[in-house]
């Protein structure tokens with residue numbers, strides 16, 4: 001499904017605000033020199049084509065500083081990873097890390113993840129989508145900005161392969177409850193947890209998780225499997 005209705009559904013409030021953020025010289029250089037090497041080709045409508053060698057494809061949405069993305073890609077060399085982030089200093093940081101670690105199973109898209117999934121991923125082609133510590137948008141009037149919404153979940157479900165997984169984590173209990181509700185209502189996923197799971201071995205602690213933990217926030221991991229259509 002990639003018609004105008006789908007475009008309309010997602011022409012909407014975004015889940016991020018572009019923060020200017022300070023960029024170091026090294027991050028700036030990485031963006032200009034390494035983004036052309038590691039980016040998902042902007043015109044492609046199939047993320048798999050970003051890789052020379054085909055492997056099961058994992059997408060991480062909102063990778064932040066990218067430390068978790070680089071760690072996962074190094075630890076799961078049998079998979080390809082597409083990281084999506086709009087915050088450019090974080091992109092610069094991860095590019096440096098990909099280069100220094102010699103990782104060739106990662107590509108990066110600097111674009112709204114909703115647009116990437118909508119325009120650049122084919123139905124049934126993703127093995128897994130990982131979203132770690134998405135912005136919780138705690139105020140009620142901002143709940144519409146939360147990335148986990150019905151239309152978004154329908155899009156994720158469509159792009160996942162049968163049995164594909166969606167892994168979420170948050171340190172904001174009301175958002176964890178919201179995620180449970182949205183996922184139950186979506187009808188596209190079954191919950192693998194009860195309702196939460198322990199942090200699985202493939203997920204390292206992230207930057208935002210450590211920040212939350214310092215404030216005493218509990219951590220919630222949610223793992224779902226796409227129900228066969």
Ligand SMILES: C[S@@+](CC[C@H](N)C(=O)[O-])C[C@H]1O[C@@H](n2cnc3c(N)ncnc32)[C@H](O)[C@@H]1O
Pocket residue numbers: 014015016061062063064065084085086087090111112113114131132133134135147206207208209
């Ligand atoms: C709270 S941070 C978490 C970063 C990282 N996952 C971590 O745990 O440290 C959320 C990140 O998601 C990014 N983000 C939010 N909505 C996005 C979207 N629609 N597309 C791409 N990135 C998005 C933001 O720019 C931000 O860097």
